[in-house]
Amino acid sequence: MSPCLADLRKTLGEDKVVTDPDILRIYARDPASFEFELPLAVVYAESADDVVDVVNYAIKNKLYITPVFHSTSLSGNAATVTRNTIVLSSERMNKILEVSDVDWLAVVQPGIKIDEFNLELMRYGLQWPVDPASSKTASVGGSIINGGGGVKGAKYGPAPHWVLALEAVIGTGERIRVGCRTLKCREGYDLLHLFVGSEGTLGVITEATVRLAPLPEAFVGIVAQYDDIVDLANTVVEARRRGLWLMVAEFMDDDGSELVGLGRKYTLWMGADISAGSEEAVLTRLREVAERNRGKVVAEAAKWGISSSCWSPGGFSIQPR
Amino acid sequence: MNLAELKAEASKCQFCGFCEYACPTYKTMRMRHFGPRGRINLIKNFDGELSEAAYMGIMTCLVCRACDAQCTAGIKIAEVIHDFKAYILEGKIYKNKR
Numbered sequence: 421m422s423p424c425l426a427d428l429r430k431t432l433g434e435d436k437v438v439t440d441p442d443i444l445r446i447y448a449r450d451p452a453s454f455e456f457e458l459p460l461a462v463v464y465a466e467s468a469d470d471v472v473d474v475v476n477y478a479i480k481n482k483l484y485i486t487p488v489f490h491s492t493s494l495s496g497n498a499a500t501v502t503r504n505t506i507v508l509s510s511e512r513m514n515k516i517l518e519v520s521d522v523d524w525l526a527v528v529q530p531g532i533k534i535d536e537f538n539l540e541l542m543r544y545g546l547q548w549p550v551d552p553a554s555s556k557t558a559s560v561g562g563s564i565i566n567g568g569g570g571v572k573g574a575k576y577g578p579a580p581h582w583v584l585a586l587e588a589v590i591g592t593g594e595r596i597r598v599g600c601r602t603l604k605c606r607e608g609y610d611l612l613h614l615f616v617g618s619e620g621t622l623g624v625i626t627e628a629t630v631r632l633a634p635l636p637e638a639f640v641g642i643v644a645q646y647d648d649i650v651d652l653a654n655t656v657v658e659a660r661r662r663g664l665w666l667m668v669a670e671f672m673d674d675d676g677s678e679l680v681g682l683g684r685k686y687t688l689w690m691g692a693d694i695s696a697g698s699e700e701a702v703l704t705r706l707r708e709v710a711e712r713n714r715g716k717v718v719a720e721a722a723k724w725g726i727s728s729s730c731w732s733p734g735g736f737s738i739q740p741r
Numbered sequence: 742m743n744l745a746e747l748k749a750e751a752s753k754c755q756f757c758g759f760c761e762y763a764c765p766t767y768k769t770m771r772m773r774h775f776g777p778r779g780r781i782n783l784i785k786n787f788d789g790e791l792s793e794a795a796y797m798g799i800m801t802c803l804v805c806r807a808c809d810a811q812c813t814a815g816i817k818i819a820e821v822i823h824d825f826k827a828y829i830l831e832g833k834i835y836k837n838k839r
Contacts, residue, residue, distance in 0.1 A: 438772075438794060440792045440793065440794035440795065441792060442774075442783055442786065442791065442792040442794065442795035443773070443774050443779075443792070443794050443795065443798075445782075445786050446773050446774060446778075446779050446782045446783065446786070447773060449756065450756065451755055451756040451757055451758075453756070464771070464772065490758055490761070491756070491758065492757065492758055509773075511771040511772070511773070512771040514771065531771075533762065535762060536762075554757060554758070554759070556759045556762045556811070557757065557758035557759055557761055557762055
């Protein structure tokens with residue numbers, strides 16, 4: 421171990437710095453499987469002070485830092501691509517510091533997984549609606565710093581819409597705050613959204629203040645299949661023109677549909693979060709729009725759980741039409 | 742499973758990390774090698790020697806099988822780790838690589 425890493429271990433504590441080569445290998449990559457360089461160490465930060473210590477060490481010893489959360493990126497964002505690099509893991513920074521069910525905001529440490537966070541928010545009837553398909557493992561911090569979004573994006577959009585403020589440690593070792601707690605935050609430059617999507621190049625996030633939305637009372641959705649992709653697209657266009665605020669509007673092309681066993685068709689999954697009691701009325705409207713555009717409705721869901729299964733290969737057996 | 746079969750099964754891992762969500766030891770330690778994704782990739786990368794930290798990661802698996810239901814690649818995660826543990830305990834693996 422290099423002398424500087426021994427110093428780092430002394431400063432942070434034995435269990436926060438790992439230099440074991442087997443462990444370094446599993447932190448040098450993400451699902452993108454990019455070519456990687458083995459880092460010098462993995463450091464497990466537990467507080468903003470730990471992050472400041474690591475950044476100061478890196479400055480002093482001319483080392484690079486790759487900040488990682490749970491490494492679910494499909495574009496190599498969490499892979500170490502430089503030599504002389506410390507992987508700074510925020511996995512252990514997973515506390516929820518505040519939830520306001522009046523202001524509909526929460527303050528969290530960035531390493532909490534999105535599903536862990538939403539599980540807790542359900543107690544308040546709230547949600548953080550950023551929903552990358554990897555929400556089971558992806559972190560709040562990682563989604564913000566990479567501008568993540570996903571399945572619920574048709575209505576809620578990606579992470580930049582759902583973050584109010586950040587605390588970060590920048591390359592000088594200073595802690596800064598950008599954004600503010602309120603929705604109305606219009607003075608000066610919008611440094612918050614400079615950080616969002618910066619992939620860690622501007623600093624290491626140590627705290628996030630995020631916007632929340634009420635949990636929907638109900639959800640309905642359909643899966644429809646088409647011979648022509650233009651008809652599929654026109655279905656979504658018409659749904660929006662008719663005032664259906666879709667939460668989900670995902671599609672798979674004919675190759676993809678065939679590969680997962682849905683037949684050689686263009687497949688559309690669309691659905692909306694709605695008030696309880698209006699399920700049948702909205703389902704009828706979704707059906708009508710799909711059928712008017714030559715879609716064949718092959719499955720429908722009267723609630724979210726069924727809808728998730730609908731979309732899975734083989735899931736059509738749950739509630740076929 | 743023999744070692745070649747274990748490594749072949751582990752090689753199916755897409756590194757999505759969904760398995761970590763269900764893992765009790767990962768939730769406690771919040772370190773990748775104490776979760777299924779880390780353990781499976783330690784086995785996948787195994788080159789005949791195992792470091793102390795990797796050994797600790799592998800041997801602390803509770804074989805509760807919570808991860809198996811999460812795996813999008815259908816890997817028999819718990820079985821792979823269990824059989825790799827057996828391989829270690831049979832003395833076929835040199836520990837303490839540095």
